[in-house]
Amino acid sequence: MLLYDKDNKREFKKKLFFSIVFAIVAFTIILSRLWYLQILQGKKFKSLSENNRIRIVKIPAPRGIIFDRKGKALVDNYPSFDLSIIPEDVNDLESTIKKLSDLLNVTADLFKAKLKESRGNPPFKPIKVKTNLDYREVAILETNKLDLPGVTIEIAPKRLYIFDKLAAHLIGYTGKISESQLKTRVSDGYSMVDLIGKYGIEHDYETVLRGSNGGAQVEVDAVGRKVRVLRELEPTPGENIFLTIELDIQKLAEKALADMIGTVIVMDPNTGDILALASSPSFNPNMFSLGISSKEWECLVSNPNNPLANKAIQGQYPPGSVYKIITAIAGLEEKVITPETVFYCDGSYRFGRRAYRCWQRKGHGRVNLHRALVESCDVYFYQVGQRLGVDRIAYYSSLFGLGKPTGISRTNEKHGLIPTSLWKLEALKSPWQESETLSMAIGQGFVLVTPLQILNLISSMANGGILYRPQIVKKITSPGGDIIKEFFPEKMKKIPVSDNSINLIKDALWGVVNERLGTGWRARIEGADVAGKTGTAQVVGLPKDSSNEYVPFEHRDHAWFSAFAPKDKSKVAIVVLLEHGGHGGNKAAQIARDILKGSLKILNDDNSSF
Amino acid sequence: MKFDRRLVSNFDWFLLLITIIIATIGIFNIYSATFAGKEPGGMPIYLKQVCWIVVGIFVMFLSFCVDYRLLERFAYPLFTVAVLLLILVIPFGKSVSGSRRWLELGGFSLQPSEFFKIAIIFILSKYFSKYPGYSLGAIRGLFIPFLMLALPVVLVLLQPDLGTALIIILIFLSLLLFNGIKMKNILIMSSVFLAGLPLFWHYLKSYQKMRILTFVNPDLDPLGSGYHIIQSKIAIGSGAFWGKGFLKGTQSQLLFLPEQHTDFVFSVFAEEWGFLGSLMVVSLYLLVVLWGLRIASHSREGFCAFLTFGIVSMFFWQIFINIGMSLGIIPVVGVPLPLMSYGGSSTISFLLGIGILINISTRRFLF
Known part of the structure; x- marks a missing residue:
């Protein structure tokens, strides 16, 4: 073991002295910053915290559109009006739920169940309690909004499969991300409420179609309404996909197959392009984008003719x-x-x-x-x-x-x-x-x-x-x-x-x-x-x-x-x-x-x- | 080992006392930080932290019992084991929100990178005490220490854990400067670093570039770290002089703060205990650092001086970066605040560090 000599020790002492000075300077910076925030700006921050109205609003990216080979849209997005409750902004949760259920003619249990699911969320985070409101419902809520603090209507793009069952096996469907998918894909920026392609093109081309979500820091007033946007990040829409499918031939194939069990595929033998692909029985992908009930799901999986399989x-x-x-x-x-x-x-x-x-x-x-x-x-x-x-x-x-x-x-x-x-x-x-x-x-x-x-x-x-x-x-x-x-x-x-x-x-x-x-x-x-x-x-x-x-x-x-x-x-x-x-x-x-x-x-x- | 009464009379009670005060404040603060939004069932987080501290104090005691002159022998085995654990994390690590940092060991999660910090302090202390600054005149002499640094840092970055990698690098640079380095070498190193940057940048994927850019400028991420910084500043600032009182911080109790029992634990404390409380905690930390430097200056042997200095620098950088981040003067990077942030591996390794400091401090009178 090397004992140090005198010179070396003096050198060390010098460095230690510098270290002490350095540490004191650093801690002084911290203390002066604390002084600035807590003493000089304390009042301002105190009022900001008492009335903390800065929220994050997510702006979902519209998913890419899916066209047929000639550019006729097969899958598009449409704006869906979703009803959310921000617990922190609600004065009396019981009575708000009651009012909502009276106005919309929905049982209060439905709302309670959704709120229960989201227990443990921060109270300022909106909880989606009903999706896809129709125009009448939106109108009713808008006219009563002063009586409903903490209740907001958000507009989010929803997936629309224009021709319902048409080419369902090929196009596939999107659904709420599952827990296991979330675990592996959280680093790609997915969160619990996101939709993800689960089948067919929607699944295989997920990264292409998805785009990237945007969001905004907004300041809201006492009842949770937006006052101003502080900072905003525009969403990037997903990329569009043109299929090789020819819509009219696909329609022909679906019609010919009708309610028989089986499959029809049409191809251009000179290119390998699939012009039509129908498999029957089929399913309606729109069911999934609106949130499929467990009963409907049960019905699909237990069908012996296996509607979900692409025959x-x-x-x-x-x-x-x-x-x-x-x-x-x-x-x-x-x-x-x-x-x-x-x-x-x-x-x-x-x-x-x-x-x-x-x-x-x-x-x-x-x-x-x-x-x-x-x-x-x-x-x-x-x-x-x-x-x-x-x-x-x-x-x-x-x-x-x-x-x-x-x-x-x-x-x-x-x-x-x-x-x-x-x-x-x-x-x-x-x-x-x-x-x-x-x-x-x-x-x-x-x-x-x-x-x-x-x-x-x-x-x-x-x-x-x-x-x-x-x-x-x-x-x-x-x-x-x-x-x-x-x-x-x-x-x-x-x-x-x-x-x-x-x-x-x-x-x-x-x-x-x-x-x-x-x-x-x-x-x-x-x-x-x-x-x-x-x-x-x-x-x-x-x-x-x-x-x-x-x-x-x-x-x-x-x-x-x-x-x-x-x-x-x-x-x-x-x-x-x-x-x-x-x-x-x-x-x-x-x-x-x-x-x-x-x-x-x-x-x-x-x-x-x- | 024959019991020496001087071990008691010279025992560094002061450092032990400060440590226990900080750890106790930490437990109460974690209790508050997890008071709201706690999940039913399972052991509450603050109780888990109590367990970690008990385990940590046991480890601390063990490290105290070993004659400090024997500590040097641990350097190589400790380093080898730590690097092996870091390698194991890559394929076998448990993935939590996108990063693999933990090894599952029969119900416990071990974070090897926390222990690695101690290991690299050991091996560098041993190396530098053999080769003082003047003998490392040639750039060649710096090659081995850099090798010791490079592989583990890459492994930690792969997890990815930017914060811990940064701390490891800072510990390394602190020890390097403490050992002494020629101005010429500093210039060479910084120019190699600067020249390598564009090349490094070129090979990054776009999401990795984004992560680094938002690290430098949180405004690019108004929904993530940019938002967190605002909420943290509101929390700390609103504490004002007296604070809002225990369990009364609105920012923390309404869960406006992200990671409030780990990375942003200081914001919770500053909100509830105000400038007065913050001043006290910051002073306690400063005392630990200064006391540690004092121990280093009294060390008789090179290895111990380096070891002490390394451990002190680990404390210093983690305190400075964590609090600086909460205050919004340093970009957001996840680094635990010693003995205040919740976490088994970090708590145990900090207490291990304190144990070694007490050991050196107590035994310097013996020989």
Whole structure:
């Protein structure tokens, strides 16, 4: 240990002396400041404190507006008149509550409950007791405001979903921030009363739409009314979002789907832009922005048809015969068949000790690839599948993006499932059976897809083998209208499949709709060259001859129809899925036809107007 | 250890007395600050503070029992543990209103940055007492102390806790000046600092820039710190000469003050006890500081002089910055007022500091 020498010690003493002087000076500054505030200015501050009327008023930022691709507003804000009570400014809380409940014809308990919720708040902080007053209520309160000290009406922007249920799953909704969200996001400036995007675009683009809140320091008079603004911070409105959705096509899709359970998605196959996305049953996002009651919420979550789920990306179904497109391409590319290969269908195919039936019990006779697709012959594809084996079918499925999310949204998009022999060994601990390949070849068994994945598949047929990432946002603009970000078509890949194969399939898909015995004839539109594929996905194994009318609803098959039009230079692609909708050639094909017809007209009108 | 009667006869009763007076005032003041708006259930905050003080006095006693010549040996282990705790806070810390400062330890929350202040005083005292100012002529010699400072400060800033980082830097600079530093080095250091600023600024995110700008100019944040300063000034000023009386401060009882049992605790006191009360508390603090400097001047060994000076500077800066902030002469920054602000970690580390001062003060007569 170093003891200090004399010099060093003298040096230290000098420094300590300076430190003492420094500390005394610093404390003198503090004391003189105290003298100034408490003695010289004491009177002024005393009266300020006795009548402390400086309040913080929050000025919420209007959220960004959501438009369709042509700039028609889908979601906007409107001013909501909210009733607040500032406890400190109220003379007699009991009588004020009574007066309010008499004037507005609302039970006093409602107000009491809200006040109770906010116990522990500083008494000068306004407590919101009723939102969304109508003009009559505002007028009544305004005329009686002298009798109601401490009661204020604040104007705050509220979210308005203009078309109610329209595209609700895509747009999503906003709601009061939850406690767990608040914990993680408090540093982003959220507070307890803030709204936050909870679902869909509102959730995924929260930071874009939100803007930043402003506020003001205001001086108020004895009954809590604003006298003057001391300092103000302007709110910054959120940025606007233009969706790829085309409002008229979306309306068409919603109308066509009506009260059926399922989903419809319409896409531009040349860009990946989603033109419409409807999922049914749906919900009304306005319920959430007004504050949803627990009963309404209970009703939504307990509905077995799950109105809150976006079936287009969260529903996983066996693809049924639509999957034959994959089996066919795999067969051609792997050269296990040629377009001329012929199999004979007598209504069933014997494999092992079991007969695998074709949906057409009479049989299709001698069929080549074209006829097999047109008439959706199961027996043909059993044999193609058998020649390919599970892993080669799986490989071609993955080329078209099946079995993985498309990346359209950040909200819980499902993967679907494309089985492989390895998958089965790992997941189910048993080896793959060849009989399972037969089911897989016609889109049954383990295979699961989301409707959006099927739309991606059919789009890549329409555009000649390009896989686009489905897009729902076209651009983001500033509140003033300047483009901040624009989203361009994103080619995920050119699928490594020969043009020849794709053209063969396209011809067959045209045949499905336009040729004799084609299963999709109900989708035919004069002069539009619709090409598509039907699919019927089994929910439970049904005897093939049982007609759907006698089967309980929840056991009926899911109906698929996926199509594009026109066959060459396609403008629009569509997928329709109806849960328990029976045969894909029936209702699903009709719906697809109606929407395709309308969409083509809308898109042609747009072109001619340029 | 053989008991030495001189430990009693030379015991620094004076410092202990002042400390206990301040801590007692603190408890009553926290009682008042949390009187309104208290949540039902759980232990009241003022009682928790009593517990922390009891624990702190125990720690203080422990630190007194150790022969001060042995304290030096604690420097490196103490520093290592403190830095490790700071690192642990980053992934495992409990997040409260946007910052991770606390480690959960079986029902208790530990704030490592509070203990780190003591640790860095120890290690710098050891280093500087080995290498006095004249031997640190070259800038190279300053490299190691800066290294000791840099990592922990970055860790504390990551939490983020601007106030504690500032205190750590101020303690460091105080000890550096106390050790002596050549004018040339001061110039080099300040020019490196100034040159680095724009680069540092460039890498900040916009919200971080905003935070620093409002720190310098609260008017930019009229809804946050700007508002708090106004309310704090009204509270203190309205106390006038005599004060409004215990539990009678309207500003505090109506919850106009933010963080009134931690950062703005002085405003509560000044409102209720007026200039008279404030004068008394400020004088008590000044006494602690001056008494501490006196102990430093009597220290026989370099290490003890540095240690004492470091602890005194910790007290001084926290007192000055906290009260200065409440009075609106220093930008708003969250720093606890020694023994008056509520907080387990800070109370214990302040009492630990006092314990070390008493230890050095008492034992200097022994050898």
